[in-house]
Amino acid sequence: MANSKLYKGSLNTIILKLLEEQGKMYGYEITQKVKSLTKGELSITEGALYPALHKLEAEGLLDVEVTKVDNRLRKYYKLTEAGEKETVNRLAELEEFIRSMQNLVNPDWRIQ
Amino acid sequence: MANSKLYKGSLNTIILKLLEEQGKMYGYEITQKVKSLTKGELSITEGALYPALHKLEAEGLLDVEVTKVDNRLRKYYKLTEAGEKETVNRLAELEEFIRSMQNLVNPDWRIQ
DNA sequence: ACTTATGCATAAGAAAATTATGTATATATT
């Protein structure tokens, strides 16, 4: 993965944003969604994703619902109320960060 | 620093980009430049900056020139030829990364 | 039969920061 080193620190925000958008998702689904949304540019490794989900749950930002589909386990995650609030904050931070990065590396870019 | 956790992985690219732009810079100057360019949004800590400069130098991407100004030490860094080539690659990667992140967190954004 | 996809998880290690600390000189403030 070309950009694998670059998304450090934003994984949690990506997870929260996707859950805000999609309502509920399970781990494997998140990895596939990120791949498709970024046309393969970013892939989340399982070694990063699952610990991140567990931590967000421990922090009270996510709720889990375990189900079985086709005889296989699925753990659906969704935002708690606290998670919804926190998502707003983290997204604002990430967007501000992206703008700052753009100012640094390409001051000519403009956001419409 | 609000966004301090978010630029992980991009510090080296930021350094290279600034040196490409400015020709030569010293460490303290880089910290101030990043602050001013991002209106205080990003600040590079010294504990991150100096090891990064040393590493880039060890990799042959930077050259150093030590001078004394007002009886104080300054270490001016500039890109080597290898550094100039690498800067192009890393900037392309970072820009691609930024676009990917935008697709994830705000698909409505467009780059002009 | 074998491989790939789906789905979870964790441990070991590496990378890249933060935080804390240290040294030293110059300038501004009280």
Place this chain on the structure above:
DNA sequence: AATATATACATAATTTTCTTATGCATAAGT
């Protein structure tokens, strides 16, 4: 004159956040 802030470098200890490797299990494709 004393003190604080700014300038300028550096490194060690620690933490955060990944990657890589490994493991288990079922389903679907070849």
